[in-house]
Amino acid sequence: MTKIIVRGGQRLKGTVRVSGAKNAVLPILAASLLATEGDSVISDVPLLDDVMTIQKVLASLGAQLTYNNETMRISASTITTFEAPYELIRKMRASFLVMGPLLARIGRVRISLPGGCAIGTRPIDQHLKGFEAMGAEITLGQGFIEARTKTRLKGAKIYLDVASVGATENIMMAAALAEGTTTIENAAKEPEIVDLANYINAMGGKVRGAGTGLIRIEGVDRMHGAAHNVIPDRVEAGTYMIAAAITGGDVFVEGAIADHLTPVISKLQEMGVEITESDNGVRVRSSAVLKSVDVKTLPHPGFPTDMQSQMMALLLVSEGTSVVTETVFENRFMHVEEFQKMNAQIKVDGRTAIVSGGLPLTGAKVCATDLRAGAALICAALRADGETEVTGLHHVDRGYVNITGKLASLGAIIRRVETEEEDAAAASVATTSSKLLKAGVSAASLPARDTVSAVAVSAGAASEGDAAASYKREKEVSVLKVQPTWA
Numbered sequence: 124m125t126k127i128i129v130r131g132g133q134r135l136k137g138t139v140r141v142s143g144a145k146n147a148v149l150p151i152l153a154a155s156l157l158a159t160e161g162d163s164v165i166s167d168v169p170l171l172d173d174v175m176t177i178q179k180v181l182a183s184l185g186a187q188l189t190y191n192n193e194t195m196r197i198s199a200s201t202i203t204t205f206e207a208p209y210e211l212i213r214k215m216r217a218s219f220l221v222m223g224p225l226l227a228r229i230g231r232v233r234i235s236l237p238g239g240c241a242i243g244t245r246p247i248d249q250h251l252k253g254f255e256a257m258g259a260e261i262t263l264g265q266g267f268i269e270a271r272t273k274t275r276l277k278g279a280k281i282y283l284d285v286a287s288v289g290a291t292e293n294i295m296m297a298a299a300l301a302e303g304t305t306t307i308e309n310a311a312k313e314p315e316i317v318d319l320a321n322y323i324n325a326m327g328g329k330v331r332g333a334g335t336g337l338i339r340i341e342g343v344d345r346m347h348g349a350a351h352n353v354i355p356d357r358v359e360a361g362t363y364m365i366a367a368a369i370t371g372g373d374v375f376v377e378g379a380i381a382d383h384l385t386p387v388i389s390k391l392q393e394m395g396v397e398i399t400e401s402d403n404g405v406r407v408r409s410s411a412v413l414k415s416v417d418v419k420t421l422p423h424p425g426f427p428t429d430m431q432s433q434m435m436a437l438l439l440v441s442e443g444t445s446v447v448t449e450t451v452f453e454n455r456f457m458h459v460e461e462f463q464k465m466n467a468q469i470k471v472d473g474r475t476a477i478v479s480g481g482l483p484l485t486g487a488k489v490c491a492t493d494l495r496a497g498a499a500l501i502c503a504a505l506r507a508d509g510e511t512e513v514t515g516l517h518h519v520d521r522g523y524v525n526i527t528g529k530l531a532s533l534g535a536i537i538r539r540v541e542t543e544e545e546d547a548a549a550a551s552v553a554t555t556s557s558k559l560l561k562a563g564v565s566a567a568s569l570p571a572r573d574t575v576s577a578v579a580v581s582a583g584a585a586s587e588g589d590a591a592a593s594y595k596r597e598k599e600v601s602v603l604k605v606q607p608t609w610a
């Protein structure tokens with residue numbers, strides 16, 4: 124069992140650098156499939172398990188990828204198949220984002236229903252509604268979706284019933300190569316949508332209005348590879364801000380963009396945390412007793428659901444009672460039971476949690492039930508009396524680069540322990556790490572997690588037994604450049 128062990132009670136102090144945003148880099152890497160010529164060079168690519176998964180998806184589709192020093196180079200001119208491998212798509216939600224680019228570029232996709240954190244039912248109806256409006260014929264069966272179009276996708280007017288981040292991204296990518304203009308109404312406004320639009324535009328696309336509720340995409344005939352820097356991860360930044368505040372610390376979160384964190388910053392300020400915004404980051408200082416506040420998650424620019432559990436950890440140590448309402452996902456309070464093992468007083472009623480703050484937290488054995496729950500438990504552990512052991516780290520490794528090392532550099536007493544009975548996910552990551560080393564990725568470029576988060580490398584680096592590679596071998600008969608269905 125792999126675990127992170129934290130001894131609470133240290134005041135965090137110093138500077139921590141934020142990595143590139145997971146939720147920006149995943150759609151951006153999917154969008155690289157839109158290029159029929161030239162390489163894309165994506166910088167600030169974080170070494171995360173989710174990045175490894177998407178690179179395997181792209182490699183299995185025939186793209187060539189190399190990774191060095193947080194930079195991914197992708198050549199997507201030779202796509203060899205329209206089928207995305209089940210083993211990879213089921214691992215994470217964002218791998219479903221290859222559907223839009225494939226449909227736009229080659230007019231055909233076969234993909235399984237996506238997996239990911241079990242924080243809600245997470246339907247994909249809005250993605251499919253968008254593709255259908257653009258002329259795709261969609262069939263569903265046995266957990267797979269097939270979509271086809273006999274001609275290029277056609278621009279359409281699409282209204283999203285919910286401002287879904289993934290649907291906005293998938294439709295935006297499909298529309299980039301469609302014939303005519305597409306409008307997305309009630310589009311998601313997250314900063315990651317803007318980052319994706321900037322990359323699509325650098326590739327020769329024409330996207331306007333990203334970051335507002337109305338996005339207009341004028342389809343172009345061809346797109347090319349482009350250079351792009353991924354934005355800093357606002358959720359990772361927010362997590363370190365909470366870690367600083369919960370320990371009464373003084374931390375400069377380098378690279379954090381204050382504008383992307385407005386709802387988090389304003390709640391922290393209401394609680395009594397001192398925040399100083401500057402061009403290259405955000406300083407967080409907290410020495411007084413914090414006040415309780417109510418928090419309601421909403422799509423951007425509301426309070427992000429991806430910060431709800433970390434915020435709840437901070438509310439546990441503030442004076443008074445807080446009400447936390449989760450409106451985005453219907454099952455995102457799984458961390459409550461784990462907090463309760465640490466002496467937390469929380470009552471859940473449907474989508475609302477009543478948090479009684481101010482009681483001392485005590486160390487316990489807890490399990491990360493999803494990615495952000497894991498980060499929240501680590502934050503709580505930093506403040507708790509005694510030692511806390513956090514397991515379920517395969518969730519945490521999806522979205523945090525070297526969280527143990529980063530917190531230790533701020534003075535936390537924290538270590539990651541790998542024992543012989545590693546869980547399956549950790550084992551597969553460790554195997555991947557050794558593959559990567561064999562494939563020529565330098566150890567220095569791997570993160571300082573005791574084993575490692577994995578990385579993207581060329582398709583050739585995926586070795587025996589690897590899901591992506593075996594899938595590719597099965598498909599070798601058809602490994603010739605796939606032509607659009609209308610060519």
Ligand SMILES: CC(=O)N[C@H]1[C@@H](OP(=O)(O)OP(=O)(O)OC[C@H]2O[C@@H](n3ccc(=O)[nH]c3=O)[C@H](O)[C@@H]2O)O[C@H](CO)[C@@H](O)[C@@H]1O
Nearest residue numbers: 146217245246247248249250285287288289290429451452
């Ligand atoms: C990789 C990535 O970027 N993940 C983020 C993305 O997930 P993701 O893109 O999956 O989240 P969505 O914005 O799509 O989901 C928001 C809500 O819309 C619903 N919905 C979504 C699509 C659809 O077709 N039908 C539908 O009903 C979902 O069930 C959910 O209740 O945005 C979420 C909301 O900010 C974040 O928590 C995730 O970290």
Ligand SMILES: C=C(OP(=O)(O)O)C(=O)O
Nearest residue numbers: 216217239240429494495
């Ligand atoms: C829910 C998250 O990610 P995903 O959509 O990839 O499951 C997250 O980043 O908190």
